[in-house]
Amino acid sequence: MKGKIAVMNQPGELTVKEYTLPKAEEGSVLAKILRTNVCGSEVHIWKGTDPSETSGLLGHEMVGEIMDLGTDVYTDNAGTPIKVGDRISALYYLTCGRCYYCTNHQAHLCENAHNFYSKLPDEYPHFHKTFATHYYIHPDQHFYKVPDNIPDSVAASANCAISQVYFGIEKANLKYGNSIVIQGAGGLGLNASALAKEFGAKTIVIDSVQNRLEMAKRFGADYVIDMNEYDTVEKRSALVYELTNGRGADIAMELTGVAPAFNEGLHLIRIGGQYVSIGNLAEGSIPFDPSLPIKKSIQIISLSRYDPQYLNKSLQFLSENIDKYPFEEIVGKPFKFEELETALNKSVSREITRASIIMN
Template identity: 45%
Template sequence: MTGKIAYFGKDGKVGFVSHELPEPGPGALLARVLSSNICGSDVKNWKSGVSLGVGGEKTCQGHEFVGRIERLGEGVTTDYAGQPIQVGDRIVAAYYITCGECRACKMGRYDQCENAYIHLGQSPEDFPYFSGTFATHYYIHPKQHFYKVPDTLPDSLAAGANCRFSQIYYGLEHVGLAAGETLLIQGAGSMGLYAAAIAREAGATTIVIDSVADRLEMAKRFGADHVINMTDLPELADRERAVRELTGGRGADVAVEVTGVAAAVEEGFHHLAPMGRYVIIGTNVLSAKATLSPGYITRKSLTVTGVARYLPEYLHKSLLFLDKFQHKYPFDEFSTGTYTLDQLEEGMQMVADRKVIRAVVTPEL
């Protein structure tokens, strides 16, 4: 049996190849892709090839997915939470590998594994061929954490657990967001909306800043207590004044940047209270530059944390959160476009133009 793989070429075009499905080796498995979301990093790779694992003549892409097990390698009997698995079960997988041998892994910081991306962006001509989820199938390598999807959680929500939900969930817990604190969320895309729901369940007050009115209205439905429209307040000084008014003059205890716009980082410093904690997630490419005033960090004694990945167990925690609260928050009402594998470029453009919050690719065998 053959499967189909989409790849990104150096010219930014999407191409396709077909291969016989590989037999998974010991500790590996092969899943049929049921749906795969287009992540912001996918769009960046498509447009400019700025992330790790990009730059070859052909690179497999896609990582935020839900799949169904088709073939199990020797020794694979449970997921990484210890749940028994079998052919036919739905699963999600972390998009990176944890080697367990590098310095970071030995420190328990599996999110910083030095060998995390050894399979990312492989050519579709290199075995095991199916190394990205923009394909009919996806090969899950040994030491790549995967988890069984709860029976009551639909594919459309399960796919979002990796990487966006897990990333923001880990980031907020990593800096210790606590009940009674105020969280400022910069950006009301899918990650910002997830952050609002997570913060609401943690007992925090949330302020969301964005320039798209529809997204801010959606943020309210995801638990945001206050929203600030940058179109109404185009000057930073006015937004800073608004945040202070909403926080009793102090500023936010925690802020999270999920815009992907480097200039937003400087603004985040302005909105934070003394001893505030700042989580930067959205701006993740080295080419993005902005003017920064480090004196804000010094004078306010700020703690600034970058989050590139998440601890793999957060993927399992995210599935449980989504399953528990799927009817409390409108996860299924994201402005979603659904595209076939052949329409991948169209879906990429829709996300790039911010015309949809989430775009889903559903491969057809």
């Protein structure tokens, strides 16, 4: 039996190749991909603005159905029994369990995280990324069973946006009654808003796009700040102080991917507060006054990836809150495998916020 893989020849150009499906070896799982979503990082690669990836495989968000299990795989990484046909979500990276970071309680920094990530499809087991009909999950790659009430469109992004912001929120130790400013109401920001609300925080979301702000309200934001109305950092900062007893927010999260937002965040946080920096993955430069975080004793927490168990925590969170927040509306009408290029092009032109693709 064969499966299909989309290969990027150069930014903006895909070819579909076919490969014989591998058998799941010891400790591994072969999944049929039900749904994959287009994330911001793929948009950068497709546009050609990510110099580190100019060809090869694409896609890291997925929900799949188990097709084949290695002989010794009976449960997911939370100990839940699994069988062929179950839906699962896998981390997009490995945690080897043996490197310096894995053995020092920092599995999200695993030195071997991306061992299989930039492999080409000719290399066995071929199915290294998620813009394909199938996906090979390695022995060191955590995966979790997806609760039945989470639709594919929502489950497909669980291994990225929500797990990342959940990790960030807990790293900042958000507590009941705290105030949090969320910069950016895209996929990361909306998930962060719902999480913060469920943690019992006063949630303030900043964005410049009206329909994103409307969505933020439906995702639990207590206050939204429209950057068109409050059109300077000073005005936005004054409003945040007004909403937080004149002190500034306990925590802010940068989820915009826009370099100047980092400076702005520092102005919105109270003395002794915390700043979680996640969005600015793409390289950029800004004038920066390093005395500002020192004068306010702000703790900056910069994060890439998350500890594996956060994927399971996110799936449980989504399952418990699926009727409370409109998670399904973050993604639009799904595309088909044959429409991958269209889905990517429309993501680049921002016609759609988060493209979702049915792979099987």
